[in-house]
Amino acid sequence: DTxxxxxxxxxxxxxxxxxxxxCEQHMGHRAMYWYKQKAKKPPELxxxxxxxxxxxxxxxxxxxxxxxPNSSLLNLHLHALQPExxxxxxxxxxxxxxxxxxxxxxxxxPGTRLTVx
Amino acid sequence: QKEVEQDxxxxxxxxxxxxxxxCTYSNSAFQYxxxxxxxxxxxxxxxxxxxxxxxxxxxxxxxxxDKSSKYISLFIRDSQPSDSATYLCAMKPPARQLTxxxxxxxxxxx
Numbered sequence: 462d463t464x465x466x467x468x469x470x471x472x473x474x475x476x477x478x479x480x481x482x483x484c485e486q487h488m489g490h491r492a493m494y495w496y497k498q499k500a501k502k503p504p505e506l507x508x509x510x511x512x513x514x515x516x517x518x519x520x521x522x523x524x525x526x527x528x529x530p531n532s533s534l535l536n537l538h539l540h541a542l543q544p545e546x547x548x549x550x551x552x553x554x555x556x557x558x559x560x561x562x563x564x565x566x567x568x569x570x571p572g573t574r575l576t577v578x
Numbered sequence: 579q580k581e582v583e584q585d586x587x588x589x590x591x592x593x594x595x596x597x598x599x600x601c602t603y604s605n606s607a608f609q610y611x612x613x614x615x616x617x618x619x620x621x622x623x624x625x626x627x628x629x630x631x632x633x634x635x636x637x638x639x640x641x642x643x644d645k646s647s648k649y650i651s652l653f654i655r656d657s658q659p660s661d662s663a664t665y666l667c668a669m670k671p672p673a674r675q676l677t678x679x680x681x682x683x684x685x686x687x688x
Contacts, residue, residue, distance in 0.1 A: 467621075501586075503666055503678035504622065517675065551621050565610065567676065569621040 464488075465570035467552050473576045476542060482573045484535040484552030493535040494567065495527060496551040504551055504569075510535060511557065542577045549574050581605050584667055584679030593688050597654040601667035601679045604648065608669040608677075611643050613652045616664045616681070625665075626652065657686045 465486045474480050484493065492511045496504035509517035510529040518527075524546075526538040535552055549572040555565045584601045591597055599613075610629055614622035626641040628634045628650075634641045640653040650669070654661055667679040 465621075501681070501683075503681055506675055509675070549619070549621075565670070565673075566612070566624065566627050568624060569614075571621045572619075574619065 465552055465554055465568050467550075467570040467573050469573055470571070471574045471576075473578065474539065474542065475578050476544075478542075479538070479540045481539065482537040482550055482552075482575075484537075484570055485533055486554040486568075486570075487533055488554065488568070489532075489556075490554035490568075491532060491557045492555045492565070493529065494553040494555075495525075495535070495537050496553065496569075498549040498551055498572070508537075539575075542575075544577050547575055547577045579604060580680075581677050582667065582669060582679045585682055586680050588683040588685060590685045590687060591657055593657060593659060593686055595657050595686070597657050597661070597684060597686075599652040599654075599665050599667075599682050599684070601650050601669075602648055603650075603669060603677075605669075605671070605677070606645075606648070607671035607674075609672055610670050611641070611650050612668040612676070613639075613641055614666040614668060615661075616666060618663075622666055659686045659688045661686050 468483045495507040498504045507521045508527040513529045524541045528536040551572045552570040553567045555567045582603045613626040616622040631645045638655045642651045662685045664681045666681045668676045670676045
């Protein structure tokens with residue numbers, strides 16, 4: 462099973478709302494990632510969790526708050542977003558980040574399409 | 579200068595054509611090279627993963643890496659309308675994060 466699942470598929474929220482995106486993988490991967498992708502652009506890395514600990518935060522605004530409750534789950538909590546935060550939010554996972562060949566092959570989920578009104 | 583350069587296209591070819599997609603890069607530390615296919619409004623799907631220089635073939639897809647020229651390619655033989663998608667190259671040094679190309683939009687016309 463090489464599947465990463467994400468819920469919800471679509472989300473519309475106002476600027477004062479609080480919502481969460483969820484990601485799950487059952488491949489035994491120990492590294493998980495959040496990316497943001499705008500139309501016709503490549504994915505941009507937001508956060509990396511390695512062995513359930515936040516290892517990289519790419520200077521993401523605090524209105525995005527990641528959480529890794531366990532090795533299979535990754536959440537992204539959203540609060541007071543701006544319309545420019547509307548994008549496709551992608552979760553990915555890899556075996557680890559050990560730098561060995563194939564261990565950091567990243568598998569992406571289908572994404573959550575977020576619209577902020 | 580971007581670390582990874584990829585022609586955004588769009589590229590249109592007739593069904594059955596051989597498609598060549600390319601990326602150049604400037605960081606000599608890159609050792610792992612990937613090609614992702616992304617259909618409209620979907621997540622990227624890993625197509626090919628290669629380590630260092632050489633060729634790798636998987637069905638109709640062949641990935642080539644030339645580290646001396648800092649150039650990677652993806653060839654698609656006997657292209658099909660279902661191959662119409664955006665193709666993203668991505669690469670990384672060991673234990674570092676992926677750097678993506680900007681993506682090439684491909685349309686295969688029936």
